[in-house]
Amino acid sequence: MPILLRYTFVLACSLLLFSCGAPAGSEAGVPDSTSKRIVSLSGAITETLYTLGHGEKIVGVDVTSSYPAESARLPKLGHVSQLNAEGILGLQPDLIIAEAAEEDNPVLQQLAQAGVVLLFVPKPNSLDAPVALATAIAEKLGDPQHKLDALVHSVQEQQEKLEARIAGVDDRPRVLFIYARGKGNLMVAGTGTPAETMITVAGGENAVTAFEGFQALSAEGLIEARPDVILMFESGFRSLDGVEALLTLPGMDQTPAGHNRSVITMDGHYLLGFGPRAAAAALELSRRLTAIQNI
Amino acid sequence: MVKTSETGTLEAQPRRGRILLHALFSIPGLALGMLLIAMAALFLGAYDLEAAEIWRVLAAQVGFVEAEIPSAVHYLIFHIRLPRILLAILVGAALSVSGASLQALFRNPLADPGLVGVTSGAMLFTVMGIVGAQYFVDALSGYVNYLTLTLLGFTGSLLSTWLVYRLSTFGGTTYVATMLLAGVAIGALAGAVTGLFTYFSSEEQLRDITFWTLGSLGGAEWRAVAVLAPLVGAVLWMLFRLAPAMNLLLLGEQEAAYAGVDTEKTKRIIIICTALAVGACVAVCGMIGFIGLVVPHLLRLLQGADHRRLLPASALLGGGLLALADSFARTAIAPAELPIGVLTALIGAPFFLALLLKARGRLAVHL
Numbered sequence: 001m002p003i004l005l006r007y008t009f010v011l012a013c014s015l016l017l018f019s020c021g022a023p024a025g026s027e028a029g030v031p032d033s034t035s036k037r038i039v040s041l042s043g044a045i046t047e048t049l050y051t052l053g054h055g056e057k058i059v060g061v062d063v064t065s066s067y068p069a070e071s072a073r074l075p076k077l078g079h080v081s082q083l084n085a086e087g088i089l090g091l092q093p094d095l096i097i098a099e100a101a102e103e104d105n106p107v108l109q110q111l112a113q114a115g116v117v118l119l120f121v122p123k124p125n126s127l128d129a130p131v132a133l134a135t136a137i138a139e140k141l142g143d144p145q146h147k148l149d150a151l152v153h154s155v156q157e158q159q160e161k162l163e164a165r166i167a168g169v170d171d172r173p174r175v176l177f178i179y180a181r182g183k184g185n186l187m188v189a190g191t192g193t194p195a196e197t198m199i200t201v202a203g204g205e206n207a208v209t210a211f212e213g214f215q216a217l218s219a220e221g222l223i224e225a226r227p228d229v230i231l232m233f234e235s236g237f238r239s240l241d242g243v244e245a246l247l248t249l250p251g252m253d254q255t256p257a258g259h260n261r262s263v264i265t266m267d268g269h270y271l272l273g274f275g276p277r278a279a280a281a282a283l284e285l286s287r288r289l290t291a292i293q294n295i
Numbered sequence: 296m297v298k299t300s301e302t303g304t305l306e307a308q309p310r311r312g313r314i315l316l317h318a319l320f321s322i323p324g325l326a327l328g329m330l331l332i333a334m335a336a337l338f339l340g341a342y343d344l345e346a347a348e349i350w351r352v353l354a355a356q357v358g359f360v361e362a363e364i365p366s367a368v369h370y371l372i373f374h375i376r377l378p379r380i381l382l383a384i385l386v387g388a389a390l391s392v393s394g395a396s397l398q399a400l401f402r403n404p405l406a407d408p409g410l411v412g413v414t415s416g417a418m419l420f421t422v423m424g425i426v427g428a429q430y431f432v433d434a435l436s437g438y439v440n441y442l443t444l445t446l447l448g449f450t451g452s453l454l455s456t457w458l459v460y461r462l463s464t465f466g467g468t469t470y471v472a473t474m475l476l477a478g479v480a481i482g483a484l485a486g487a488v489t490g491l492f493t494y495f496s497s498e499e500q501l502r503d504i505t506f507w508t509l510g511s512l513g514g515a516e517w518r519a520v521a522v523l524a525p526l527v528g529a530v531l532w533m534l535f536r537l538a539p540a541m542n543l544l545l546l547g548e549q550e551a552a553y554a555g556v557d558t559e560k561t562k563r564i565i566i567i568c569t570a571l572a573v574g575a576c577v578a579v580c581g582m583i584g585f586i587g588l589v590v591p592h593l594l595r596l597l598q599g600a601d602h603r604r605l606l607p608a609s610a611l612l613g614g615g616l617l618a619l620a621d622s623f624a625r626t627a628i629a630p631a632e633l634p635i636g637v638l639t640a641l642i643g644a645p646f647f648l649a650l651l652l653k654a655r656g657r658l659a660v661h662l
Binding site for chain 1: 340497
């Protein structure tokens with residue numbers, strides 16, 4: 001917190017120096033090849049902006065923006081449902097990029113009325129999403145085609161590698177994704193979740209098909225799911241007390257995954273952010289799944 | 296050890312301090328204080344504006360001077376800061392006066408909208424509204440949205456308060472102990488059903504619900520003020536008129552009835568009015584706790600329990616305090632924002648404990 005406060009102070013001082021008389025915001029509706037000060041409200045958007053070379057223009061990010069490491073220097077605006085209208089205006093942004101689900105966000109509506117241009121992009125949830133996201137952003141910022149092409153090519157390259165791998169595999173391991181926030185708070189991903197999408201493209205199969213969305217983990221459900229592999233976020237894994245705590249969960253020992261101690265952990269935004277690194281994450285997951293199968 | 300006189304700690308302070316304190320907490324003093332806080336809040340914010348600039352904008356708005364005002368600055372002052380300050384004052388006043396009235400109704404200083412099930416009922420119905428909104432989301436926009444959520448909050452708090460009231464009233468008498476216990480039970484029940492709804496809510500709705508239970512005045516706009524202002528105004532007027540009856544209620548229901556108070560009618564009006572005020576506040580800005588408990592308490596310790604003074608003083612102090620707390624919430628960790636509900640509880644709870652310690656054993660006398 002002290003760091004945050006100090007940061008705020010420095011920011012306030014620098015704003016005081018720079019903001020005297022400067023008009024805030026630009027006129028709504030103008031295409032923004034000229035956007036100089038961008039606020040990004042999701043991790044995938046921030047990552048895309050950096051990949052396209054617009055990292056220097058970002059003046060503020062939401063709490064989910066943690067990659068690349070440079071973004072840590074940026075003012076954090078908190079969670080997207082707890083935004084501070086005036087705090088954001090104080091950053092003097094001329095473009096705010098957010099996910100389409102936030103179109104009704106009252107604070108963003110206020111900012112739009114204050115004259116800041118808003119760009120809503122669809123929430124990325126598939127391997128094709130990163131390219132669509134990057135295209136939408138590049139279009140808005142008036143980027144030359146070759147900049148976008150570099151990103152598209154690298155994504156396509158990873159995707160081809162991934163497809164080549166999957167083509168050779170006919171035994172799809174059953175993967176159970178566990179979202180953990182401490183020992184007493186374990187949720188598993190059912191059908192229609194981003195986790196399922198990622199598991200499927202990486203050549204696995206979601207161990208849970210009984211329900212849609214997330215539900216609390218139960219011992220019986222765990223045994224019924226018969227997972228070969230447990231997949232978790234690194235942060236979620238850390239919220240448990242080591243691998244032993246996970247393996248001693250009721251029912252875990254009766255599953256192949258628990259029996260073989262097959263646990264894969266990956267960074268949350270890398271694995272399920274569906275940003276520019278999504279294909280790379282899928283490729284890595286696919287490799288690790290194969291490695292476990294070959295033991 | 297400081298020796299305290301029979302009249303209590305606060306009154307035993309040196310004479311000059313006492314006069315100052317009384318002046319400060321008199322109705323004109325509180326009104327002036329609230330106005331000053333509101334003015335100061337207008338000059339405070341994450342966006343750096345020079346005071347001279349703000350004065351110029353204000354003067355131009357009133358028509359004293361002709362000035363070219365940048366639209367961004369105008370928007371910032373009149374559409375972001377001002378409605379938010381007014382909303383804070385309205386909500387603070389409504390919650391404080393509701394708290395004071397419920398405390399009179401229950402003849403119990405611990406009565407708080409949160410304790411007797413009013414807030415949890417409002418919470419349950421508003422969560423139902425948030426989760427249910429996906430089925431008729433197009434119909435809910437702008438004013439309709441505010442009005443629907445307000446109506447839902449009111450329905451929920453009225454229903455839970457009425458239920459608690461019915462459960463604890465038999466043979467024409469309301470049993471306060473039963474009422475408090477029933478309030479706790481209804482609160483737990485409403486909390487459980489709310490939990491059930493959050494279980495079935497989508498990820499985004501869950502996020503909305505979570506942040507909404509923390510309370511926030513962010514996104515305050517004129518529409519919210521327009522919905523709340525007449526409502527809170529009417530409720531305050533109704534409750535102020537009941538102040539003499541509340542004074543008599545403190546003597547006991549029978550005694551009040553002998554003194555000519557229509558106790559049942561009085562209790563009914565208090566219940567409906569507080570349900571309306573609390574329900575609307577919860578619907579618009581989520582759960583903001585402790586204001587309704589701490590403000591009337593502080594005033595009772597300073598100036599006694601005469602409701603003719605206590606109710607208006609609560610409105611002024613509550614409004615001022617919430618505006619002050621909100622100014623802190625929106626500037627302390629700017630450009631991010633602290634949840635106001637968390638802030639009021641953080642300040643309110645220790646403050647309340649300190650008051651309890653200071654006035655140990657004297658609360659019963661004051662009520």
